[in-house]
Amino acid sequence: MTRESRAKWLAVATAALVIALSALFAALRNLSPLPARAPQSAAVPPPPAADPARIAAGRAAFERMNCAMCHSIAGRGNPSHPLDGVGGRLDRAQLRAWALGEGEAAARLGGIASIKQRNRGDPELDALLDYLQQLR
Incomplete structure (x- = not known):
């Protein structure tokens, strides 16, 4: 050879x-x-109508916090963990716990919870939660 x-x-x-x-x-x-999904609760009542500017700020926060690295919305982002319809499944307190990796969510997220906890002091966290709540 x-x-x-x-x-x-x-x-x-x-x-x-x-x-x-x-x-x-x-x-x-x-x-x-x-990963196990959040328990399906009864349909969450729709939140009060949010200010469109706040929704836009929440969408911008979603992008700035690099949420699409792990999640997708309307097919954009990582398809492993879609957030489509999350506002109809989780109330605001549950959304906050999952966004920050706290409580029961922390146990289910494992090591990823520490990554999410970086967002705890973010000034636009409430806008992000408004944005997620309107995803139905």
Whole structure:
């Protein structure tokens, strides 16, 4: 076997190994169970009509806090944890607990709770909660 043919064989074998490992990782990621969702409570009554400027500020806070790294809304962002309809499932106190990784949410979030706790002093947290409440 010449040096050139060994180099070609090694390149093909490396490419095949990378593809196989990628497929294995993707399959394992898709087979892992999804985190438990918040318990389904009775339909949450709609919140009072929020100021459109506050909703826009909440949407901006969602983007600024990089929430789309883990969540999606209307298909934009990480599809693993969609927030579509969350305002109809969780009341404001529950939304706050999940946004900050507190209480029961902290136990279910595990290590991610510490990441969410960075948002505790954010001045636009209430606007973010207004935005999430209107997602029905």
